[in-house]
Amino acid sequence: MKHLLSTRDLGTEDIVSILAMADHMAEINSRAVPKVPALRGRTVASVFFEDSTRTRLSFETAATRLSAEVMTFTASSSSVNKGESLRDTIETLSAMGVDAFVVRHKSSGAPQQITQWTDAAVINAGDGWHQHPTQALLDAYTITRNFNELNSMQGRTVAIVGDIKHSRVARSGIDVFTRLGAKVVLVAPTAFLPSSLDGWGVTTADSLDEVIGVVDVVYMLRIQRERIDAAQMPSLREYSSLFALTPERAARMQSHALLLHPGPINRGVEMIVDPSLVPGSRILQQVTNGISIRMAVLFSLLGGDATTTLQNGVEA
Amino acid sequence: MSSTSTASSEILGVTDVDKALKRIAHEIVERNSDLSDVVIVGMQTGGTWIASRLHNNIAQISPAVSVPLGAVDISMYRDDFSLRPLVLSAPTDIPVDLTGRTVVLVDDVLFTGRTVRAALEALNDHGRPRAVQLAVMVDRGHRELPIRPDYVGKNIPTHFSDEVSVGPDGVTVVTASGESQ
Numbered sequence: 001m002k003h004l005l006s007t008r009d010l011g012t013e014d015i016v017s018i019l020a021m022a023d024h025m026a027e028i029n030s031r032a033v034p035k036v037p038a039l040r041g042r043t044v045a046s047v048f049f050e051d052s053t054r055t056r057l058s059f060e061t062a063a064t065r066l067s068a069e070v071m072t073f074t075a076s077s078s079s080v081n082k083g084e085s086l087r088d089t090i091e092t093l094s095a096m097g098v099d100a101f102v103v104r105h106k107s108s109g110a111p112q113q114i115t116q117w118t119d120a121a122v123i124n125a126g127d128g129w130h131q132h133p134t135q136a137l138l139d140a141y142t143i144t145r146n147f148n149e150l151n152s153m154q155g156r157t158v159a160i161v162g163d164i165k166h167s168r169v170a171r172s173g174i175d176v177f178t179r180l181g182a183k184v185v186l187v188a189p190t191a192f193l194p195s196s197l198d199g200w201g202v203t204t205a206d207s208l209d210e211v212i213g214v215v216d217v218v219y220m221l222r223i224q225r226e227r228i229d230a231a232q233m234p235s236l237r238e239y240s241s242l243f244a245l246t247p248e249r250a251a252r253m254q255s256h257a258l259l260l261h262p263g264p265i266n267r268g269v270e271m272i273v274d275p276s277l278v279p280g281s282r283i284l285q286q287v288t289n290g291i292s293i294r295m296a297v298l299f300s301l302l303g304g305d306a307t308t309t310l311q312n313g314v315e316a
Numbered sequence: 317m318s319s320t321s322t323a324s325s326e327i328l329g330v331t332d333v334d335k336a337l338k339r340i341a342h343e344i345v346e347r348n349s350d351l352s353d354v355v356i357v358g359m360q361t362g363g364t365w366i367a368s369r370l371h372n373n374i375a376q377i378s379p380a381v382s383v384p385l386g387a388v389d390i391s392m393y394r395d396d397f398s399l400r401p402l403v404l405s406a407p408t409d410i411p412v413d414l415t416g417r418t419v420v421l422v423d424d425v426l427f428t429g430r431t432v433r434a435a436l437e438a439l440n441d442h443g444r445p446r447a448v449q450l451a452v453m454v455d456r457g458h459r460e461l462p463i464r465p466d467y468v469g470k471n472i473p474t475h476f477s478d479e480v481s482v483g484p485d486g487v488t489v490v491t492a493s494g495e496s497q
Contacts, residue, residue, distance in 0.1 A: 023407055024389065024391070024392070024407045024408075027407040027408050027409075028392065028408075031441060031442065033441055035441070036392035036393060036438075036441070037392070037393060037437070038392040038393070066392075299392075
């Protein structure tokens with residue numbers, strides 16, 4: 001594996017091995033000094049053309065804890081504002097010596113394009129509506145570990161609630177959850193569902209009330225106002241009445257059921273209940289687990305890369 | 317057609333392994349007058365069963381003292397990532413702060429010394445031990461670093477390309493002796 005652009009780049013055995021590696025990383029993160037020399041001398045550039053705080057910090061923390069050097073590039077404070085193209089940006093940073101790019105971009109497919117312009121590994125940290133693979137991996141990690149499973153979500157049902165259509169988190173999550181054996185039910189108004197769900201392997205429900213009492217995981221998506229034009233947006237009040245997590249609905253969750261949210265939370269929109277009052281909430285645990293998963297991804301890309309390079313000639 | 321013949325010889329049997337583990341346990345007790353400072357740490361994964369056996373033997377020799385048992389995974393500390401594929405073993409589990417303790421680090425085979433070097437670095441992330449002692453079932457020579465064992469089950473002279481396998485049932489050396497034909 002050279003890049004991580006989509007969950008579809010990963011075989012199911014790759015997913016399982018990344019989750020297992022994340023257990024090692026979690027042990028490191030639990031130490032008083034959470035740092036190991038594994039990626040000493042490597043450089044990880046985080047290149048974000050779209051706003052993000054938690055994902056960028058999570059990747060940078062992950063890289064730092066593996067002793068890699070971190071280069072930070074944010075579009076808002078860069079020469080992109082002077083008209084520099086994506087290609088020039090990547091080639092310029094590559095010339096400074098980068099082993100991995102962590103990329104977020106508003107255009108679907110931008111990370112894939114970047115792979116043509118650099119020899120470095122490229123990790124997709126979210127591209128448009130398309131994919132956000134590390135989010136799906138950290139969610140699968142959070143779910144499996146809470147249910148004391150090592151590599152399976154067999155027999156579990158996950159309700160993904162909200163704006164599925166514009167959500168890269170949903171697309172990545174559905175792929176990973178179903179391949180680990182979970183059933184996925186999408187809970188959304190028609191306007192928030194993709195026009196076709198052929199081949200997705202999911203079912204749908206028209207309201208949160210239909211499923212809240214029977215699912216094992218309630219996965220609330222953020223309503224992404226920045227990706228939705230006004231005409232598409234059903235009135236927020238109407239949306240909330242059917243799809244928001246209220247205290248009443250949260251009380252009907254099964255006692256073992258988990259509440260997840262990729263953040264940031266829109267309080268009063270999709271989350272009317274205070275998540276800290278929901279016993280099954282693992283929203284902050286998702287953030288913690290995100291560091292372990294991203295360490296595992298960085299380590300498997302950059303560790304394996306060195307092996308390949310050497311086998312291809314330097315020493316063999 | 318080519319074939320390579322290998323010669324396999326058993327150096328220690330099951331009772332020899334058992335005796336060696338008893339002797340090493342006695343040596344550990346003898347050398348560490350204050351056993352309450354001692355922590356046994358097995359290296360994942362080859363050293364963990366040996367550490368566990370030593371731990372049991374020490375408990376029989378000195379039932380009054382409870383010696384902690386841990387495990388250390390060194391895959392994040394290797395200096396030779398680029399030379400061999402990463403093999404993930406079980407995670408590190410160090411039950412106590414190692415600061416001021418005497419760690420008995422346990423592995424199956426001592427060879428180049430590189431895994432021990434990595435383990436010493438890994439241990440430092442769990443505190444600053446007062447001393448680290450090294451116990452191995454087999455010392456097969458060919459050191460590449462200034463590292464020596466404190467307790468040895470058996471010294472076995474080997475060729476660099478030999479394979480030494482250590483288990484509760486015994487110790488076997490496999491020598492690749494044939495040539496392509």
